[in-house]
Amino acid sequence: MPVVTEADVRGALAKVDDPEIRKPITELGMVKGIRIEPDGNVHVDVYLTTAGCPLRTEITQRVSTAVADVPGVGVVSVDLDVMSDEQRTELRKQLRGDSADPVIPFAQPGSLTRVYAVASGKGGVGKSSVTVNLAAALAERGLSVGVLDADIYGHSIPRMLGTDARPTQVERMIMPPVAHDVKMISIAQFTKGNTPVVWRGPMLHRALQQFLADVFWGDLDVLLLDLPPGTGDVAISIAQLIPNAEILVVTTPQIAAAEVAERAGAIALQTRQRIAGVVENMSWLDLPDGSRMELYGSGGGQVVADRLTRAVGAEVPLLGQIPIEQALREAGDAGTPIVLKDPESPSAVALRGVADKLAIRRRGLAGMSLGIDTTRHL
Numbered sequence: 001m002p003v004v005t006e007a008d009v010r011g012a013l014a015k016v017d018d019p020e021i022r023k024p025i026t027e028l029g030m031v032k033g034i035r036i037e038p039d040g041n042v043h044v045d046v047y048l049t050t051a052g053c054p055l056r057t058e059i060t061q062r063v064s065t066a067v068a069d070v071p072g073v074g075v076v077s078v079d080l081d082v083m084s085d086e087q088r089t090e091l092r093k094q095l096r097g098d099s100a101d102p103v104i105p106f107a108q109p110g111s112l113t114r115v116y117a118v119a120s121g122k123g124g125v126g127k128s129s130v131t132v133n134l135a136a137a138l139a140e141r142g143l144s145v146g147v148l149d150a151d152i153y154g155h156s157i158p159r160m161l162g163t164d165a166r167p168t169q170v171e172r173m174i175m176p177p178v179a180h181d182v183k184m185i186s187i188a189q190f191t192k193g194n195t196p197v198v199w200r201g202p203m204l205h206r207a208l209q210q211f212l213a214d215v216f217w218g219d220l221d222v223l224l225l226d227l228p229p230g231t232g233d234v235a236i237s238i239a240q241l242i243p244n245a246e247i248l249v250v251t252t253p254q255i256a257a258a259e260v261a262e263r264a265g266a267i268a269l270q271t272r273q274r275i276a277g278v279v280e281n282m283s284w285l286d287l288p289d290g291s292r293m294e295l296y297g298s299g300g301g302q303v304v305a306d307r308l309t310r311a312v313g314a315e316v317p318l319l320g321q322i323p324i325e326q327a328l329r330e331a332g333d334a335g336t337p338i339v340l341k342d343p344e345s346p347s348a349v350a351l352r353g354v355a356d357k358l359a360i361r362r363r364g365l366a367g368m369s370l371g372i373d374t375t376r377h378l
């Protein structure tokens with residue numbers, strides 16, 4: 001039997017990430033102590049960030065599994081303790097610097113996070129469905145992805161990602177719940193049951209600011225914002241808070257819907273944001289006899305893309321056409337996006353195609369060519 005050393009155990013613990021902060025527990029000061037008995041049994045004391053940490057069992061399990069894998073280790077036992085206020089303050093400083101006021105990391109010069117604001121003119125065109133599916137598709141490729149449900153009144157992201165987990169708080173940092181490898185924050189996580197949110201513009205602005213600055217998003221490759229329909233307060237707030245957010249316009253093929261979508265996109269002209277492209281949703285229904293039924297007409301997505309291209313003076317591409325599929329709706333209702341549940345279904349293939357065209361790279365590769373037009377209108 002090999003003799004187990006503390007360095008061996010520490011090495012194993014260095015591979016254990018805190019499930020919320022997603023950094024090794026050894027770097028977060030969460031390893032309180034390691035005791036190795038002569039017979040190879042190992043005892044690990046772990047600090048939790050907060051007493052009510054909902055992930056106690058998960059952390060215990062991760063630690064046990066990692067240490068048990070070390071050759072020579074017998075029985076592993078784990079004891080949990082809770083950080084003191086000083087330790088938590090230390091952790092906060094380590095994670096986000098010493099600044100008194102939290103800043104919005106995505107708005108800082110040199111931020112490596114691509115931010116997409118998913119916008120539409122009308123409600124019910126599939127904005128939230130597109131958002132969660134793009135998020136899941138990008139996360140599946142190993143990108144670090146966050147979704148901010150900015151549809152304060154009409155929030156639907158937690159249901160579509162299948163979790164009612166609530167964020168925990170470490171000091172003043174809010175830790176976003178993770179579902180399907182996507183970090184997410186929604187006002188739904190802060191309200192009781194299905195109570196409506198009745199807020200005026202300034203309160204909406206404040207809530208968004210907190211979601212962007214007080215939430216510990218970590219090093220995201222991409223942040224998707226699910227905007228409420230229309231060109232209201234939230235869209236303007238986002239433009240102020242994250243000027244470099246790019247707009248992704250969702251529309252149906254219906255010409256009437258397209259006209260409204262065009263207005264939602266055209267707001268980018270005033271706010272000087274880049275329009276990443278247009279996604280046409282509910283484009284057609286595939287019938288059992290192989291024919292296509294165009295329930296909502298046709299051409300709307302291309303019309304919006306063409307008109308925005310002319311308005312902006314830079315190409316605004318039609319990034320994809322997503323067919324109507326019952327399975328997409330069902331997957332959303334059940335909390336697993338269709339790109340994960342049935343990746344080869346026509347709508348999932350189309351949605352993954354849109355994710356491809358966004359051509360987001362891992363942060364580590366930042367600085368390489370993005371392989372897509374980087375025209376930024378001024």
Ligand SMILES: Nc1ncnc2c1ncn2[C@@H]1O[C@H](COP(=O)(O)OP(=O)(O)O)[C@@H](O)[C@H]1O
Binds near residue numbers: 124
């Ligand atoms: N391509 C599609 N095929 C079938 N159902 C869809 C499709 N896109 C969206 N839906 C359904 O339509 C409804 C509205 O979509 P949603 O994403 O909530 O729109 P929005 O966020 O724009 O209001 C939801 O019930 C959703 O499941």
Ligand SMILES: [Mg+2]
Binds near residue numbers: 128129151226
């Ligand atoms: Mg929605």
